[in-house]
Amino acid sequence: MKKVYLLLFISICFQSVQAQKEGYWDRERAMTKEISVSARDRIALKSDDFPVGTTELIFRITLLDNNQQMAGSLVSVLKAIPDPTGISQGSAGAVFLMSKISGDDKCKYAVFTSNESALEYQKTGKTADACYFQDTPLSKDAKRLSVDKSLCLKNNKGNLWFGFESTNWIMKQKIILEIVPWVDTKLSRGWTVENRKFIINQCKTSSLAQKMTNSDDFCICIEEKIQKQYRFDEFQKLLTMEQAKIYKDFGNSCYSETSVSKAIYADLRTKASLESKNNNYGTAIMQLSIIVKDGQATALDYANLGYCYVITKQYAKALKTLEAGEKLDATELLVKLHLAHALLLNGDYSKAKKLYKEYQTQNVTDSLSWMQKTKADFSLFLKNGIQSNDFEKILKVLE
Numbered sequence: 001m002k003k004v005y006l007l008l009f010i011s012i013c014f015q016s017v018q019a020q021k022e023g024y025w026d027r028e029r030a031m032t033k034e035i036s037v038s039a040r041d042r043i044a045l046k047s048d049d050f051p052v053g054t055t056e057l058i059f060r061i062t063l064l065d066n067n068q069q070m071a072g073s074l075v076s077v078l079k080a081i082p083d084p085t086g087i088s089q090g091s092a093g094a095v096f097l098m099s100k101i102s103g104d105d106k107c108k109y110a111v112f113t114s115n116e117s118a119l120e121y122q123k124t125g126k127t128a129d130a131c132y133f134q135d136t137p138l139s140k141d142a143k144r145l146s147v148d149k150s151l152c153l154k155n156n157k158g159n160l161w162f163g164f165e166s167t168n169w170i171m172k173q174k175i176i177l178e179i180v181p182w183v184d185t186k187l188s189r190g191w192t193v194e195n196r197k198f199i200i201n202q203c204k205t206s207s208l209a210q211k212m213t214n215s216d217d218f219c220i221c222i223e224e225k226i227q228k229q230y231r232f233d234e235f236q237k238l239l240t241m242e243q244a245k246i247y248k249d250f251g252n253s254c255y256s257e258t259s260v261s262k263a264i265y266a267d268l269r270t271k272a273s274l275e276s277k278n279n280n281y282g283t284a285i286m287q288l289s290i291i292v293k294d295g296q297a298t299a300l301d302y303a304n305l306g307y308c309y310v311i312t313k314q315y316a317k318a319l320k321t322l323e324a325g326e327k328l329d330a331t332e333l334l335v336k337l338h339l340a341h342a343l344l345l346n347g348d349y350s351k352a353k354k355l356y357k358e359y360q361t362q363n364v365t366d367s368l369s370w371m372q373k374t375k376a377d378f379s380l381f382l383k384n385g386i387q388s389n390d391f392e393k394i395l396k397v398l399e
Contacts, residue, residue: 053188190232
């Protein structure tokens with residue numbers, strides 16, 4: 001039974017540790033301000049700039065009588081709380097944050113995300129634009145605001161404005177406002193959603209990315225590498241030529257990674273196939289040439305590129321390409337057939353005839369015979385203005 005209790009205790013402790021958020025209370029940029037508010041008056045106060053990566057904050061408001069001093073700062077209180085989730089564990093967390101001392105005076109307050117809204121509150125007392133307001137007069141209060149649950153931080157640009165309204169009709173009030181931000185370790189590097197999108201969009205304008213039908217994976221790869229090595233503000237401070245070199249270096253690295261590389265060449269093959277079907281053989285040649293130049297071509301790539309050279313009457317290039325494909329894979333019959341076409345149209349009838357006859361009983365694909373493909377190719381050549389009296393001779397030989 002003891003073992004069961006021990007395991008249960010360990011499990012609870014482990015879950016507690018796992019639940020903790022990765023970050024820290026930024027005590028260096030905690031804010032403490034003492035404000036004097038005249039009787040029956042309202043005042044607005046801007047917070048200090050929140051550090052990059054602020055996802056939550058705790059603020060505490062304490063009203064003091066004359067000569068009273070704070071018993072303990074909010075920063076010292078938060079030393080005992082590892083992360084904001086500890087404050088959310090019921091009412092005990094909120095009580096723990098409260099000042100141990102306060103005066104008899106009370107005030108109302110509201111929190112705003114813009115200076116204009118805060119000034120309007122100061123003039124008229126309107127709280128319609130407040131992201132949080134306390135309409136019941138209090139002598140002390142403490143609240144946690146988070147990006148997930150509060151409009152105050154959801155679209156915040158780095159500051160909040162606090163408005164206070166005195167409920168003392170005779171004497172001025174002394175208010176202590178304390179704010180301590182919680183900084184997410186990862187977000188403190190400045191890589192917000194907007195900043196990550198900026199890097200990805202910059203990547204998409206590169207010549208390498210524009211070769212791809214879908215460059216998302218490629219650009220995300222570059223963005224992740226930049227994010228790992230630099231803070232966003234550090235990257236922004238680099239010279240344009242330095243940034244360009246980083247894009248190039250990381251681009252080459254991402255380009256060589258198997259998953260990205262395969263996607264790139266698959267896109268090029270798809271583009272080439274579509275361009276060939278639309279009779280845009282020049283564009284198809286450009287796509288396939290990239291694959292060959294990068295050393296990623298298969299025998300089939302050579303067969304398709306050689307065919308495009310044949311149909312555009314570039315016979316010398318066709319012969320060179322198809323001979324290279326033949327060396328890569330001597331069993332690829334599309335290379336053999338297109339090589340026979342190149343030889344025939346280049347004036348070498350005897351070599352072409354021998355090649356046509358050698359494979360006439362075989363299939364070039366699982367469902368297309370050598371004879372069927374030859375007839376289809378000759379027909380397409382004629383449509384594209386490629387004339388030869390040898391077409392009929394070869395067809396008779398094959399029959």
